[in-house]
Amino acid sequence: MSExxxxxLSVDGIVDDGTLVSWLEEQASxxxxxxxxxxxxxxxxxxxxxxxxxxxxxxxxxKSDFKVEFPSLRLLTLQQCRVFGQNGEVLLWRxxxxxxxxxxxxxxxxxxxxxxxxxxxTQKENGKNGEDGEKNGFTLLSDGSQGLKYAxxxxxxxxxxxxxxxKLHRPVRLLVHHYITYDNDGVARIHLSRLVxxxxxxx
Numbered sequence: 001m002s003e004x005x006x007x008x009l010s011v012d013g014i015v016d017d018g019t020l021v022s023w024l025e026e027q028a029s030x031x032x033x034x035x036x037x038x039x040x041x042x043x044x045x046x047x048x049x050x051x052x053x054x055x056x057x058x059x060x061x062x063k064s065d066f067k068v069e070f071p072s073l074r075l076l077t078l079q080q081c082r083v084f085g086q087n088g089e090v091l092l093w094r095x096x097x098x099x100x101x102x103x104x105x106x107x108x109x110x111x112x113x114x115x116x117x118x119x120x121x122t123q124k125e126n127g128k129n130g131e132d133g134e135k136n137g138f139t140l141l142s143d144g145s146q147g148l149k150y151a152x153x154x155x156x157x158x159x160x161x162x163x164x165x166x167k168l169h170r171p172v173r174l175l176v177h178h179y180i181t182y183d184n185d186g187v188a189r190i191h192l193s194r195l196v197x198x199x200x201x202x203x
Contacts, residue, residue: 004110004179009101018074027083027090038081043071048153057151060138064130065127068149082195089194111125111180122168123161162203170203
């Protein structure tokens, strides 16, 4: 059984916010990747790459129009981020003061288990003056009575949500591949996972 394709990437050029974004855009271009999901000290950051240029949710939905305040992508607060798509995933993470990165790509000879994780979002959220909650390839979502808001970098149409408020539906799915390895006794275990795609499922 062949191992998953995995390699280290150099992060020597990342020294500030500008070089962080440039590095991420370079990885998206090199490996033909579509999305960004970053975890920072001040929150979750979604992004997408169009023509190798990164746009994040906070650049699309402004607080004054949509009553949201998304965190910015900053080197100082970044914990880890993933640039991903069908062709692979680049993971950048912090260990102490150092940054590390690796690329994972599918190997046709490697077993994997696909999982579609259900993401938050039971309705599309529009702006206070009726602005459409779908802009520049992002959709602003809220969830349940508490109204937790976040924006995913895909289009989600109104008819994908449940009109029955007693039967809430979360249409956005995050596709993950879990890779399997076998020990000397033939026992299988998941040894690595990567993000693959964002999809939707109609109610």
